[in-house]
Structure formats: C-alpha cells, structure tokens
Amino acid sequence: DADVTQTPRNRITKTGKRIMLECSQTKGHDRMYWYRQDPGLGLRLIYYSFDVKDINKGEISDGYSVSRQAQAKFSLSLESAIPNQTALYFCATQAGRSEQFFGPGTRLTVL
Amino acid sequence: KNEVEQSPQNLTAQEGEFITINCSYSVGISALHWLQQHPGGGIVSLFMLSSGKKKHGRLIATINIQEKHSSLHITASHPRDSAVYICAVPGGGADGLTFGKGTHLIIQP
Numbered sequence: 001d002a003d004v005t006q007t008p009r010n011r012i013t014k015t016g017k018r019i020m021l022e023c024s025q026t027k028g029h030d031r032m033y034w035y036r037q038d039p040g041l042g043l044r045l046i047y048y049s050f051d052v053k054d055i056n057k058g059e060i061s062d063g064y065s066v067s068r069q070a071q072a073k074f075s076l077s078l079e080s081a082i083p084n085q086t087a088l089y090f091c092a093t094q095a096g097r098s099e100q101f102f103g104p105g106t107r108l109t110v111l
Numbered sequence: 112k113n114e115v116e117q118s119p120q121n122l123t124a125q126e127g128e129f130i131t132i133n134c135s136y137s138v139g140i141s142a143l144h145w146l147q148q149h150p151g152g153g154i155v156s157l158f159m160l161s162s163g164k165k166k167h168g169r170l171i172a173t174i175n176i177q178e179k180h181s182s183l184h185i186t187a188s189h190p191r192d193s194a195v196y197i198c199a200v201p202g203g204g205a206d207g208l209t210f211g212k213g214t215h216l217i218i219q220p
Contacts, residue, residue: 033207042197045207058207059112088152097201099144100208102154 006103023091031094032074036087113202117211130185134198148195
C-alpha cells in the first residue's frame with residue numbers, strides 16, 4: 001500500500017461548490033504540505049503543518065483552508081470553488097528536514 | 112523568497128546520451144532537492160543534497176553552494192528516463208519547498 005494517499009484522485013465540480021481533498025500517510029511523519037501544480041507555473045505551496053496544533057499559510061493560501069485532524073491526516077478545503085482553482089493538487093510529508101514524500105495527486109477541475 | 116531557475120526547459124536526446132540539467136537559486140540554502148515527475152503525474156524524490164555529489168544508479172547530482180548552482184546528470188540515458196525533472200529548495204516555510212518550473216526530458220530510442 002502507498003505511504004501517502006490522496007482522495008479523490010479526480011474530481012470535477014462546479015463554481016461555488018465546497019470541495020474537500022484528503023491526504024493520509026502511514027509514514028509517521030510530523031510535517032505535511034499541500035501544493036498545487038499549474039502548467040507553466042510549477043508547484044506552489046498552499047499550506048503546511050508541523051503537527052496537529054500547527055497550521056501555516058504558504059505562498060498561495062487565499063481561497064483555501066486546511067485541517068490537520070490527526071498526525072496522519074491533512075485535508076484541504078475549497079470553500080467556494082472557482083475555475084482558476086483547476087489544477088493538480090499534491091500532498092507531501094516529511095520527517096524533520098529530510099526528503100519529502102508526495103502523494104499521487106488529485107486532479108481537480110472547476111467548471 | 113528564493114528564486115529557482117532551471118535549464119533547459121525542454122530537452123530531447125537519443126538513447127545513450129549523457130544528460131545534464133541545471134538549477135540555480137538566489138538565496139543560500141541548507142539543502143536542495145531533485146524530483147522526478149512521470150507522465151502519469153506522480154512525483155518521486157531523487158536526491159536531497161547539501162554539498163558535493165550524490166550518485167544513485169545512472170543518476171548523479173552535484174551542488175556548488177558558493178555558486179548557488181546544482182546539476183543533475185543522467186549517464187547512458189534510456190527512454191524510461193523520459194520525465195519532468197524538478198529542482199526545489201526550502202523557502203516556503205517549515206522547509207516547504209520552492210520549485211523550479213521543471214525540465215521536460217524526452218529520450219528517443
């Protein structure tokens with residue numbers, strides 16, 4: 001089984017809908033991250049978390065919120081989705097200052 | 112904020128060729144990451160290095176901290192090496208990464 005999983009893997013939704021993307025890990029890592037990837041722009045940091053009580057905004061947090069329900073779970077929410085949030089979303093985990101492990105990605109399309 | 116530049120953006124080569132991908136960054140760092148993204152979209156960490164050189168199979172990564180520059184080399188390239196190679200450095204908070212835009216590599220048989 002994969003160490004970092006994301007659900008759903010693909011989602012098509014409409015403008016204004018609330019969407020939640022979920023990330024789970026079995027690696028026991030303390031740090032978790034949400035990134036989005038857009039063609040021509042590369043990957044950018046949305047939110048990150050040191051542990052359950054620590055949530056921090058990244059480079060492009062506007063329009064997003066997160067929840068760290070447990071050490072193993074980190075969810076990303078779009079309260080009211082808009083078309084320019086169409087992107088590929090990645091969750092990643094990290095133990096201290098080591099390499100990061102990425103989930104398989106969620107392809108989100110907002111119509 | 113650290114600015115990360117990769118070159119080339121696109122590279123097509125023949126099987127067996129020696130490949131070099133370059134990465135430069137603007138602010139001093141503790142470590143640099145090289146990642147590989149396959150056509151299916153998944154991202155895999157290849158290397159994390161803070162000095163010198165690391166080797167894994169046919170892949171070699173080097174870094175020059177003083178010059179703020181790193182290179183990823185692929186020896187005896189193979190079509191299965193076709194992927195996007197991404198350089199990344201800490202800078203987004205809690206070592207959240209700042210990424211280059213990637214190098215799209217195609218190895219033709």
